[in-house]
Structure formats: structure tokens, C-alpha cells
Amino acid sequence: MILNKIDDIEYKLRENQDFSWLSQYGTAFYVVDETGSGCINFGIKKNNKKLFFKIAGAKTLSAEISPLESIQLLKKASKLYKEIKHPNLIQYVDSFEINDFFVLVFEFAEGECLFDHWNFDMYRKTKDITPMVRFKNLSVEKRLRVVFKLFSFFKTIIENGYVAVDFYDSSIIYNFINDEVTFCDIDLFRKCPSINDLGINYFGTKRLKAPEENILGAIIDERTNCFTLGALILDMFSEITNTKQRYIQGTFIPEEFSHFELSREVYEVLLIATNPLREKRFNTISEFEKVFIQTLDNQDYKIISY
Numbered sequence: 001m002i003l004n005k006i007d008d009i010e011y012k013l014r015e016n017q018d019f020s021w022l023s024q025y026g027t028a029f030y031v032v033d034e035t036g037s038g039c040i041n042f043g044i045k046k047n048n049k050k051l052f053f054k055i056a057g058a059k060t061l062s063a064e065i066s067p068l069e070s071i072q073l074l075k076k077a078s079k080l081y082k083e084i085k086h087p088n089l090i091q092y093v094d095s096f097e098i099n100d101f102f103v104l105v106f107e108f109a110e111g112e113c114l115f116d117h118w119n120f121d122m123y124r125k126t127k128d129i130t131p132m133v134r135f136k137n138l139s140v141e142k143r144l145r146v147v148f149k150l151f152s153f154f155k156t157i158i159e160n161g162y163v164a165v166d167f168y169d170s171s172i173i174y175n176f177i178n179d180e181v182t183f184c185d186i187d188l189f190r191k192c193p194s195i196n197d198l199g200i201n202y203f204g205t206k207r208l209k210a211p212e213e214n215i216l217g218a219i220i221d222e223r224t225n226c227f228t229l230g231a232l233i234l235d236m237f238s239e240i241t242n243t244k245q246r247y248i249q250g251t252f253i254p255e256e257f258s259h260f261e262l263s264r265e266v267y268e269v270l271l272i273a274t275n276p277l278r279e280k281r282f283n284t285i286s287e288f289e290k291v292f293i294q295t296l297d298n299q300d301y302k303i304i305s306y
Contacts, residue, residue, distance in 0.1 A: 001061060006031075011040065014059040021098055025051060030108075037187065038063035038070030043108050050108035051093065057101040071102045077187035078104055086156045088149050090173075090184040109182035111175035115168065135174055136236070140261070143236055144296070146174070146181050151289040153183055154229055158285055163192035164225050166203040169232065193221040206250045207243060208232065211276050214250050223278045226288050227252070230273025230281075233292075237261040251276075265295045 002016045006023075011033040019042070022028060026046030033040050040058040044051050056074035057067045065073070081092035081104065091107040112131035135143065157164055165188040173182040188203045196202045199216035202209075210227035212218035231252040239259040246253050254274055260267050269292050275281050282288035 006042070009042075012061055013040070014061055017058060018099070019055075022053065025053070033060060034062040035060060036062055036064040037073065038065050038067060039074065045108075050110075052090070052106040052108045054104040054106070055101050056103075067100070073187055074102050074104060080162070080186055080189055081106075084156065084160050084162070084186065084189075086153050086183070088153055088181055088183050089186070090182050106184075109173045109175075109184065110177075111173040111180070111182060113170055114172045114174055115170040131174065132169060134176060138179075140237075142179055145179070146172070147233055147236065147292075149181055150183075150229060150232065151285065151292075154225055154285045155289070157189065158192065158222055158225070161191055162189045163194055163220055163222065164228060165189050165194075165220070166205075167228060168205050168208045169235070170205075190220070193219050196220055200250060207246045207252065208235075209251045210274075210278075211251055212278060219278075222284055223281045226273045226282045226285060227275075227278075229285065229288065230270045234260070234267075234270045234274065237266075263295075265298060266292070269295050 002013050004011050004013060004016065004019075006019055007028040009028045009031045011031045013033070022042060022044055026044045026049070028042050029045050029050075030043030031041065035041070037056075038058065038060050039054050039056050040060055041055070042053045044053055054074065056070040058070075059067060063070065078092075078095045081089075090109050093105040093107060095102070095104050097103070112134075114132045114135055116131060154164065164186070167183075167186065167189075171183055171185045173184060175181070196212060196215055196218045200214045202213045202220075204213055208228065208231045210224050210231075212220060212224060231254075234254050237260060238255040240255065241259060242253050242255060252274060254271060257264060257267050269288075272291075273281055273288055282291070
């Protein structure tokens, strides 16, 4: 491991690599250097402007793929960020090649990642609560606002002919100051329908995977995304006690209703979305959203539109 420094920010790599070229854009104030994608991410500030640089080709400690594969994936991803337009998607600015790197540049999204695994050691040492715990301490109405924006985003994905892949709580940035949400890290989204060509190694966290995301040759489509979204919503309103079991089985397992915060009716709707048998799920995100909102209306929850 090589410990490096740019401005006042330290970062770790397997080998020394030169990122001094970032200084032409401003001063580094933020870094994420532990990603499975092999990318290293920097926040750069100049005057009042903040940008986020996602850089492929770095020799990161946690990379699950080679630097060359990382570059190839990020080049494909640049098309996605140009094509998919949604008010809550991180805003694409530019892309370019420099030295041995490929770089995507975004407007910096203020807030905290709801699953910032690279900070877990810090939380254990400082006893600070995680962003997800802070999020779950928010009111039901504020969390429902995020849910509705997720429905809107997933419908946009489908309308553009894609299926969400490897989208989970680490892809959600929440600003606790103004209660705004940003979605990011859509690099692995695929044209829909798609096929699981990697078996159990298909992209995604085991905590939230649909069963077909472990089966070689299985169809990955809108019903898979109904599962993904249903699992996210269940976790947003549940006390999580079965994480170890999920990792062992390699798939999402809903918590018992006794650990769920909302009504039995809402819980049953989310169980339909996350049914292990794909043919028993909702056919579309729109159908899922409609039934979900009707159930909330029936329970007199305050509906906040997106």
C-alpha cells in the first residue's frame, strides 16, 4: 500500500500514481479511494465551484477488476450519463482521457452517501452514527419523498430502455441540510431486457440482490428492478437484523413485519415487489408505484409528490 497526498487530502493506492494534473481544476477537498470498480474519486473546489472527478485506471486497493477493465466500463458509462436525464441524477459535466486514465466529471453533489462503506472503520472508532441511521431517524414524510423520487428515477430508466444494475443504498446521496437527494453510480446499467452473463458474480450487493441476479442466463428486466426498488424501500422503513443471513444466501431477505415501521398493507405490497418468483411480482415500476401510493392513501399517510 502506498499512502499519497494531494493538497490536504490523503489517499491509498497499490502503487504510486500521479494525480497532480488535478491541480489545474482547483484544490482537492474530498476523496473516495476504496471502490470495487477500480475508480478513485476526488472532490475538487475552485472559488465557489465544486466538481466531482471519477477516475478509472487507478491501481486502487479494493478494485475487483483490472485498471483496463475499469477504463472500459467507465467509457461505456459516459454514454449513460449523457443519455439519461433526471433532476435527481448527478449532473454530468465532461469526460476526457489523460495519461493512463479515463475521467468523468460531474457537478459535486452535496450530502452523504447512505452506505459509505469506506467510512465504516471511522464510525466504529468514533461511535458516530452512519448516514443510513440518520436517514432512518427522519420523518416518514421525508423518507417517502425520497421513495417517490426513486419511483420517478426508475421509470425514467425504463423509458430510456435501460435496466438498473448494481443500484443500491450506496447509489443514494442525501443532503440532510436541505433534504435533497441525488442518485449516482449508474455505470453498470444495461439495455433492457438483459441477461445475467456472470451467474453469482453478477454485479450488485448480496444484501439486495434479486434471485435471478445469481442465476447464469436469467433474464434481468423491469421485474428485476421492481425487486430492487422494493428491497430498498423495505430497508428504508425496517430495523435490519438479518444482514448476515442475506450475505450467506446471496440475496435480499425481507425483515419480519414486526421490524417494519409502516402498515401491514404497505408491507404486503413490498412483499409482492420482492417475491422470489419473478412472475408473481409487479410487471412494471408504474404498476408498483400506483399500488404503493393507493395503499398509502388508504392508510392516511401524507403523500408528498416528486
